[in-house]
Structures are given as structure tokens and as C-alpha cells.
Amino acid sequence: MARFDQTKLTLRILFENVTSAAGLLIVLGYVLIAIIDAVYPQLIGVVNAYAEVPDYTNPVPQPPSLQHLFGTTYPGIDLYQAVVAAIRVDLWYSFVIVLAGALVGILVGVVAAYYSGFFDEILMRITDIFLSIPYLPFAIAVGFVLGRGLDELSLALVIVWWPLYARYARGQALSIKENAYVEAARASGVGSWGIITKHIVPNVLTPVFVQISLDLGTVVQTFAALTFIGFASANPLLPELGKLISDGFPYAISAPWVVIFPGVTILIFAVAMNLLGDGLRDALDPRNRT
Amino acid sequence: MTLRVYIIRRLILVFPTLIGLTLIVFILTHVGGYQRFLGEYVNIHSAIPVAVQEQRLTQQFHLNDPIFVQYFYWLSAFLQGNWGYTQTPIYSGTVLGAIGLFLPNTIILAAFSSILTIIIGIPVGVWSAVKKDSLVDHSTRIFSFIGYSMPVYWLGLILIIAFASPAVCPCLNIFPISGSVNIALTNNLSWFTSGISYPTHILLIDSLIHGRLDIFVDAALHQVLPVVTLTFSILASIIRVMRSSMEDTLNQDYIRTARAKGLRQGAIINEHARRNALIPVITLTGYTIAGLLGGVVLIEAVFNLPGIGYWTTEALISGDIGGIMGGTVIFGLAFIFSNLIVDILYGFFDPRIRY
């Protein structure tokens, strides 16, 4: 069946490119770790998946050793466990942020594009205003106002992120709307709702999906960055990569590993995500499909 | 539509955005009652008791009236330069005062890195697109990928480790890793107190004004690591965009026409492809600038540079609403106006846009 062939083709193109294949595998690896950590942490040697386990008897960071694979960070927290647990937290929040943002964005964008005119104008002005503040300072402000927990932070990030998707989805929807098949559908009596759901949204989803995959890496970074500059102080023992880095900050010079390991964890994920995103974009680009 | 008309129209379009920016800030201060708002405008250092101040403010800003009335009064105060007070470990006083002190350093940092980015990023992007699939191309792509995915503050830390940790190599201890100048040089200077220099607040200039070359050199050295870090973080995305847009351009019909006309490779790239390829890059500059400003916040925090970002983070940690809002407004304004300039450039680059 044709649609199945399409998916197969996409995957084939994806895997023909070594880098994007690698990206996919790494991302899957992270997801797997997160899942295991959520259901059966002991399997990967994590004692407590939901909070770091401090050891005040020996708070000074220890170099990597057999019982502390990545060494320890202040206050005597086993870095390996912390990082693994943190992967779960960061992945979860990033996915939620991106998906929520995309959902709102697509809704607004597509509707704006379809009922163009005044309504469109209003919506686009609003998104413009949201986009008129660089997202990091904006997120700081919103997060600060909402409260400095992780949930508030991710809410803040959603508020900052959706306009990007709205803008993007609108652009896509507008070009799709121009196609004759939309008009043909109207001429054969399909209602607005039917056109949006049957014709526009399905065609918008693909490019937006690529955008999501490209953004995930960025969101993970931003999320960690915000915790790094002092969010999530509400729960001092929550394992989170950015927070781990900022905890290790004072010891960076004497004990480099305390910042290196969490940082590398973010870096690898972001690289993998970007590779995957690029691969997907190429794979779904019609020019590369023939 | 001539270019002038286009520019004027673009200038007019700035106002709604400005209104929106202020509106957002205003609403943020009012989420859950106006207590936070009062917090911003009460000056705890003044002799007048807080209760009295709050009462006055309630009258001045008509805090008991409908919200849009309040917005109006707040806006007028805002335009008259009454942005409230900030109490942070590094500065305590009016918000505008803080901005006056911290902004110059930030501008320096941002300016240096943007210039570097442009003079490196665009040629490299063009080059790797022209030499597609060559070694050059692949290495630039890898570089841009990593740069794109690297948390900028973490990169800063790594550099700090590299240049300061005895574990690495003492030979690397050339660049200072923290602050804007070596305190030893500057203690009991009349024109330099608590990280802020006078009169211009830009140490690189002030040191020359006061004829202290040693301080100038030291300050310059202090700028190196932050600038490098920030540049690295935005360079990647510029190269990436430039490369892909150049690649598209080279596949256009008019490039084929140029080849059919017998133009030499150099002429095709420099005279036909580059300008077209720059247009999408310009459109994407907005996001790059956003990244730059975000990067500033983190980098100043990492390297303890007394700039807006540093101040904002301090405010965040010490829960100071004045600092947060002030920072947001300033970043917003910076963003809006840099984008304005970009759009006007765009008008120069693309004749089609004027019609």
C-alpha cells in the first residue's frame, strides 16, 4: 500500500545517511534510559530516580572511581546516578514543552491562515509581540512571575515557544491553502472544518514535525540554561542537568568532571537531535525522494 | 513603492510592537494582584515608611481603577523614566540607573561578537557551499553542528577549566576567567568602584581616558574568553544558514543562465549567487540576535561580567522584580530595534521587497 511505501522510503533515506541514522539511535538510547529510569531504576544502578542522594559526610567532589563512575559532586552526590536521573527529567519536560507549544501553535496558525483577514491580523500581531522579546530573558521574566519551580518554568517556556510554531504553521498553511485541491474540495461541498482537518492539517503536520525535531535539542539546552541561572531552586535535590552544572560551578576548576559530565550529556543529546532533524528534513524533502 | 516609503512604513510598524512589549511587562507585574508591582516601585532605602509609599503609589498609578487605566498611568510613568527600583547584591537604586551602568559592557560584548560572527560566518558559509561535499565542507558542517548544540554557558565553563585549571596546563593561564578587570590593578581607584568604571562605564575606554594602558590591556584580556564563547555560540547558526541558502541559490535557474553566458566561476559566485544567498540569511538574523541576547545573559553570569545579563540573573536569584522587568524591557527594546535595522537592510538588498 502506497502510504506504507512512503514511510519505508523515508526511513530508507534516513538510514542511507550515516549521521542521521546515528542521531536517531542516540536519541532512542536517551529515551530508553529515561524509560528504564522511570520504571525500574535499579536496573541501571540508580537508587533514587526522583531526588539526588546527598552524602554530607563527604560533600567535597570526588574524582571518578569504580563506585562513583562519574565521580561525585557537591554535596557528595553520585554524579552517574544524578545524570541518569536527570536525563529522565530533562527529556520529559522538553517533550512536554515542545509538544504543547507545537499543538497551540498549529491550532492558532492553521486557523489564522484559513480564516484570513481581520482574525488573521489579530493573531499574527499577538505572535509578533510575543516574538518581539528574545526568548531567554522573556522566559526568565515569565518564570519569575509564575514561580521558580520546574513546572512553572516549563509553562513559561511553552508561553515563549508557541508563537514560533504559530508563525511557522501559518506560513505552511497559507501555501497549502493556495493549492487547487483545497478549492476542488470546496467546490465538491466539503465544509471548512472538513477542509482544515482533511487537507490542511495533514499537510502542515509533516513540516512542523521536522521543526519539532529540530527544536527539541534547543529546548533541552534552554531548559537546562534556565535552571543553571537559578530556576528550580524550589526543589534543591531534584536531579536536573543544568542544575547539576550550576551546583558544580564553584568546583569547576578543582574538579572539572562535575561540570563536564552533565554538559556532555546535554551536548550529545542536542547534537543527536539536530542530526536527526536534518536527516528528517532531507528525507521528507520531495526533491530527495525521486 | 520606493525604498524610502518602505523604510517609513517599517518604522511605523515598530510602535504596535513597542506597545505590546510594555503591555506584556505590565501584565507580568500584575499577575495575581499588584503586590509585585508595588514591590517594583517601593524604594526601601528612602526614609518614608513602606506603607506610606505604597499608599502614594496606589494613588499615583490609580491601582484601584480598571486595569487599562492603570496601564495608561504606568506607561506615562514609564515614558517619564520612572522604572522603579532594584535591590541586588551588585547594585541597589533606580532601574534606569542600573541600566545606565550595566548596558555599556553588554553592548561591547554583543558588538564584538556580532562583528566577528559576520566577518567569519558569511565567507565560511559561502565557501563550504561552493566546495560542497569536500573536506572543508564536512568539517565546517561538523563544527556548526557542535556549535549549534553546545550549551553556551557550559562552553564558557569548559574554557574556564581549560585556561585556569592547573590540571590542564599552566601555559594556558594567559586569559583571565572572571570579572572585567584584575582587582589588584583597580583597588582604590577614584573612577572605578564595584566593577563599574566612570565616566563611560566602558572600562576599555575609561582606562584610556585616565591614561592607564596596563588596565586597558588587562580589561581587553578579560573580554577575550566571553567574546570567543558568545561568537562560537552564534557563529554556528549563521554558517549553517548561509551554507544552505547558498546551496539553494547555486541550484537556481539564473545561475544556469549565468553559466550559459560563459561567466567565470568567480563571477558567478561573487556577482550572481552571493547577494541572493544573503537575503534569507538576513531574514533569519532576527532569531540569531535573539540567541545572541540570550547568550549574553548566560555568559555574563558565567564570567561575572557586570552587564545587563549579570544584573538580571542576580535579580532572579535575589527575587528582585525591578531587575527582572528592567532587563526584559531592555532586551526587548534591543531586539526590536536590531530587527528594525535588519529589515531596512533587507530593503536595500532585495529590490523586489520595495514593490
Place this chain on the structure above:
Amino acid sequence: MIQETEPNHTPGSEELLRVSGLRISFVTRSGVIQAIDDVSFEVKPGETLGLVGETGCGKTQTAISIMRLTPEAGIIEKGEIWFRGTNLAKNIDKEFRIVSKKNRKVLKRNKAKLNNLERELADIRGNHISMVFQEPMTSLNPVRSIGRQVSEVLLTHDLPRLSNRILARHAVPPEALREVADALAHQRVSRENIRELVGKYDIPGLEEQITSVIYRRDISEGSKIQRIKGLKQEVNSASLPFLRGVSAQGKIPAAYRFPARIPILRARFLGLLEKEALAVSSELLSMVGMPNISSVLKGYPHELSGGMRQRVMIAMAIAASPELIIADEPTSALDVTIQAQILQLFRELKANLNTSILFISHDMGVIAEICDRVGIMYAGNLVEIADIVDLFSDPRHPYTKGLLSAIPPSDRKVETLGLIRGSVPNLMNPPAGCRFNTRCPFVFDKCSQMPPPIPVKEGHYVRCWLYEK
């Protein structure tokens, strides 16, 4: 220039371009498309050869390949492209090759070889062979002014001409010009008597300048004479040796390379040539019937209509007075009345410049109007080639017949149109032998082999076994 010359090539040999045994393949993800197979034809000086066929028959690729502009995925596997005693398709096997890579074919390119090729071809492209593309919208650079786009052809290929013109204006004595002008005012104007008039004082570039004024459309008869009288202009004395050098060496003399690029001096050296190039461009534009030229020169493509853009393309094509113009569906994107204008323009160019034209089109009508000979292409084969009248009066190949019968006549109403059953075969695995055998009504066993070009008449060849003697 490529130095290898054709073994059996005699300088005066009559054809200008000869394509023989051309085979072009496209390497795609899903397989290798044999887009063109064993295509041979020649173009004689001054003649217009048409190539007709339906979408995907390879007519455009054939045309593009002559200038070696075949897109990334396509390669010339076999064949020779002889142009004025040079093989433009020599050592193709060294430039690309197809290799199998995990059960699919991919292209390997020899970058160094290709770069050499580009450099060598640069002298031919736009200079000896030029091209007019189908899409005037996308084929012009949107952010480059028309003036620059036209004049850069001259600045690339025709520096001597430009400097000669300037020098001529400088050298010619005003009374001489007056004589010529008066003479022209009285006697009948033709290229011949202009040539003889100017012949008296041999000044390079003078004749060209006078003819260019005479044949301009945008000046009224009366003032043309004035223009000629007014030709003389003052040239900056410092730049005279430079100009002489240029016209002598045909390129910017080594001594001037550097100073010519210094902004301040530029105006005196390159600047002169650039200004002259613009002047010539405006003459070219008026030759192709462009209205209010002065503003067009400053303007950009998006300000012009499709027809006008196409005129600009043609002006660029004739700028360096090439021997061969390849026109790839130049009128397909235009409206009927505009198409008529452009076709008229092509006829005039044929008359005035007597360049050869290779005219690609899918429209039999257009071909019938403009071509002297025509070749019919189907699925990558050249199935029939003949003198234009012969082909329409007695078509031989079943495909040609079908094609002609499928054209809806404009002068009468017919009940049903004749048609060709089925659809074009997939060229990834084309049918063995004659590629038309899947649709041919007269197919018989022999059609499983590729027929050779069979002569049915003087200069009329058809690839079909039906006509085997």
C-alpha cells in the same frame, strides 16, 4: 579552448554543429533513467533546426547538453558534440562514472576534470553558442539590474569590440562622419553600402557603430542621421593606451590588471568599458524591440512582463553575436499574441544576423512557423528528421503521424481527434528496440531491435523498420 580537432574535419566542412550517438543518463534514487539514447543530428550554418517532442522526450536535455549544462544528476555516457571542429564532449568518461553503492547506482564526479571543463567551455558559452531558456521568470537574476545582466556578456566575451567602439569614436574625423551621414541620408540604406562607405577610412568598430544606430528602432528616421553626426566623443587621454591594449590583446593588458581595479582609477579604465557595454546593451535591447530602454536598463526583472523578460534573454543571447543560438521552448510560457511577437523577433534575427538556431518546442505550430528542418523525438530517441515541408506533408514514423493527427485543428471542427494509445514508457527500463513499440499500431517482430536511421528521401531519415528497403 579545447585543442583536439576532429580527425575528418576540414575547415570548410558545411555543418556548424554535429551531435552524434549522444546518450545521456540520469542517476536517481530509484534507478538510472536512460533519458537520451543514440541521438544524432547536425545544424548547418544559418539554418534553423527544430526539435519537437512531448514532455520527457529528452529534447531539452539534448539542447542543454550541447553546452554541457546537464544538471547534477545527469551525465553524458556516450557520443560526440562537434562544434566548429572541436569536440565539446571529449573524454566524458573521465569526468563522471556510475558506481554501484549498496544496491543502488550513484554518480562519482572527477571535480578537477570538471573544473577544467568549465574553464574551457567558458570561452564557448555565450560567445559562440548562446542559449534562451524557457522560463524568463526564473532565468534572470532577480536582484541584478537588467543593464548589468546584459552588459556582463559583453564584458566577458567582447572587450575588444567595446574598446574599438570607443577608439573609433575618438579616431574618426567629424567630416568623415558627416560624409557618411549625408550619403546614408540620400541613398538606400543597406548593410552593404554602409560597409563600403565606412571602408574608405579603416577604423575598427566604426561600421558596427553606424549600423547599430541605423538599425535601432527607438529613434525616428530623421534624428538617426543626427546621431551619426554626433558620434564623436572625447575620450580621456590617459585611458587611450589602455583601450588600445585591450583591443590589441583582446583582454585587459597585464600591466593594467591591478590599476584597473583600484576604485579611483577604475572609472578611467574598466569604467569606460562598462559604460560602453551599457550603451551596446541599450542598442541590443532596442534591436529586440524593447520599449523605454533607459528605464529598463536600470530596472529589475520583476518589473517586466513575461514577454519583455524573454526579449531581455534574447538580447543577452545575441550580445556576443554567436554562431549558434539554442532556444529551449522560448515561447511556451507566453500568451498567444505575445508568442507571435517573439516568433516574429526570431524571424528578424534569422534575417539580420544569419546565426543558426536550434529551436526546441513541443508545439508543432511554432516549429512549422520558424524552422527549416525538424527532428521528432520520442522517449529519448530521434525517430524522424526531415525538411520542414516534407515532414508535415508526408510524415513516415507512426509516432509522427499520430502526433500530427492529435493536434486539434484551428480552422475546422472534427468529431474525434486522432490519438496515440497508452502512455510514454518508463525510461528506467525502456522497451527493447524501438521505444515506440509499446504503442505503435503497426508493431511487428522486428521492432524488438533498434532500427537505424533509414533514408526515405534526400535529407529525410526515419528510424522505423517499416521503411527498410
Place this chain on the structure above:
Amino acid sequence: MKGEKVIGGTRYVHAVDEAQLTIGENEVVGLVGESGCGKTTLGRLVLRLMEPSKGTAFFLIPRSSIDRYRTLTAGSKEARTIEREYSIYRFDRRKMKEFRKDTQIVFQDPFSSLDPHMTIRAIVAEPMKAHHYRPKDEIDSKVSKLLEECGLGEQFLEKLPHELSGGQRQRVAIARALAMSPRLIVLDEPTSALDVSVQAQILNLLKRFKSERGLSFLFISHHLAVVRQMSDEVYVMYAGQIVEKGETEAVFNSPAHPYTIALLSAIPVPDPTTKREKILLKGEIPDLVRPPGGCRFHPRCPSALGNCGWSPDEAIGSLSDVLASSGFPGLSEALKSRDCRIIDDQTFEVHTSESLDASQVESIKRAVAAKKDNQSNFALRAVEDITSQSDTTGATIRVRLTVPLVPEFTGLGTRHFVACNLFPRGSTGQGESNEFGGVEPPVRDGQH
């Protein structure tokens, strides 16, 4: 009918202006014109894919009511009742649903007219689903039957559009159009994107459906030969207006409007032996933001008259040329640099420092008279009178132009009408007959 569409959000374009057409039962009406002449807009208006700013279109209206309607004054009570009953722009939800069922459209570009994410089966089934075709379980069999009729076998059902050739896609589009067995199908350049041999296949297919299913077509195309093959009646459009209309054979055999004549002569004939001379139209298709006054074709018309709608601007241009070559450089320059007063749509003045006596004015008139038959100076034909009065500073010349006459339809024998000043109204004896007069709806004889 009169349609407006917006370009660039600011400029309003009268894409179609005062166009009238009738489509009868089981009739093919051809609509010919070059790109941007508004034929597509008209097609979309007929299906109410866009709303007109003025005018109306009736669907399935009995001959009696339409005749009655013509006698009524617009806006009168009875007229409004008729409109409410039959005008597609007044239809309510239910009637609109019916209308959508009875009308369909096939687009030019077979690539963008099929949703790339839908299988052929889904595409053809879409209209039936939209109209809740009952019984549901028959939809699939109907789909394959339709495709069969359009010459596509079972194996296409599950394919995606991009796997099909242009011709096959167009067949799918036709199958979709036929799905709810409509009465009227608008064919918007259905074969322009196809090759000749495929075009022939599609055209024959359409002809078959017309005769078998008694369909009506509105056949929009720029390709005159194709229109001639397909249509019973043809309408020729130029710059948003219908300039000639009538039975196909009549229009093609004896075209009357200069544009139609030029258009016909411009078709390249696939026959090298016939070397009939062409009428080359100069200039471009006008920009509909500022269409030319009077007859919109007059600036390009090879046989334009004085009263075809020349404006001072046009006259000034050629007048300055004439003056230049007949020894009035000063005046010519003044005109060229638009240094003159335009008094109204017919009159303008130009002042010169050199004094002019009567004889010189006469010589100007003579020069104008001499030059006005050169097509680039046709504007001079509109020059009715040139007067001059001298004053201290020199002399002022006042030029008066003929009052333009907007052409109206004139009958040239039964069912052949042209709107051109060469055929002034009543000149041919029979004026506008009712056949084409008044508001022209899709008409159906008898009740529906």
C-alpha cells in the same frame, strides 16, 4: 456578473467587468482569452467559489422566469423573489449544498489539484462522503466504476497522486468531478498542462461524457483550437470584458472583433506551406488596476477609431513625436516633458514661447492628419480640433479629442455578437437580441 479580487491587499482589480453568459442544458460554452483576462475568475464566480461585488447568476431557472426577470426593474419586489429563488449568491445552506452537488470544477494543474496525502480512492470518494452518499457501502464500487470510465484500472485505487502521470491525474480529477453526477462542470484549462497526444485523449473523453451524460461544460481555455473542437458557443474575453460571443462556427469562421481576428491569426498553424500573414498586436495585455478607457483593446487595436477611448496621455505621446518631425521642437519637448495642462478627459493645452500664426496651426493639423494612419500614432485619430490663441509670452495650443464611445454588443446575424465601435449599434439592422441580452444566468428550459 462582476467580480472583484484583491491583489496585494491594497489594489482592487476588476478582474471581470460586466460580463454576461448563458449556459444551456447539455451545452458546452467556451471562454477564450489570454492570461489575466479574467476568464478563470469568471469560472470561479459561476461556481460561487468567490463572491461578486455586483451582479447575479441564476441556476436551473425556467426560461419563463428569466424572460420575466429581464422585463423587471432591478431591486423590484418580484425581481428579488426570483433572485431569492434562483440566484446562487442568495442560496441558503440547503440550496447551496444542492448547488455544490450539481456543479463541479476541473483545474488546469493536475499536480496541485490532487491532495498529495490522499489515495486516488479517497480523492474520488471525497465528494460522495461530503454529500453523505447512500448507501455507504456502494461508494467503493462507484469509485472504481468512475475510474474505469475515465480509463484508469483497479491498480490505481491505492496509489498516491505523485505516482501518476499528468494525464492520469487529470483523469482522476475528472472522475472526482463526475462523482456526484453533476449537471454543470467548469473546466478551467483542463488540458493546458498536458502533451498534445494526452490532450487528445482527454478531449475525446470529455466529448464522450458530454454526449453520454448530457452534461453542460463551461470550457475555459487560452487555446483557441481546443475551444473550437469542444464548444458549441464561444465567448472571447479581453482585459476582463467579453468582446465577442456567438456560435463557435460563426465566431471562428467570420471573427468580427479586431482582437478575435488577431488572436486567431496568432495561432501557429502546424503547416509550413500556408504562409498567411499575421496580425501582430503591439504592446502588452493591460494592467487591470488601471484598465484603458473606452474599449480596453484600443491601445493595441490595429484598426482603432477616434472614438475608441483615447485619453490625453496617449494623444500627447504621439503628438509630440509628430511635432518633433514636423518642425515644432519646442512644442514637442513641452509635451514630452508633460509640461502641459490636461483640462478634462478630452482636452489638453500646451504653451510655447515661440509665437504661432494660423498657417502654422494649419500645418500642425496637416501633419497630424498625415501621421494618424501610422499605427503608433492612432491616438491622433481622436484629435478632433486644434486651436491656438497667442498672448504676450507666446502661444497656447488647445487640443480637443473625440468623446469616447464605449462599445456595446451588436448582432451580426443570429447568435453572433460583437462589442466594437467598428460595428456601431443598429448598423447591422438587428440590435441586441434577447437571446443574449439582460442578466445572463445558466438557463435550463422547463422546470427543475
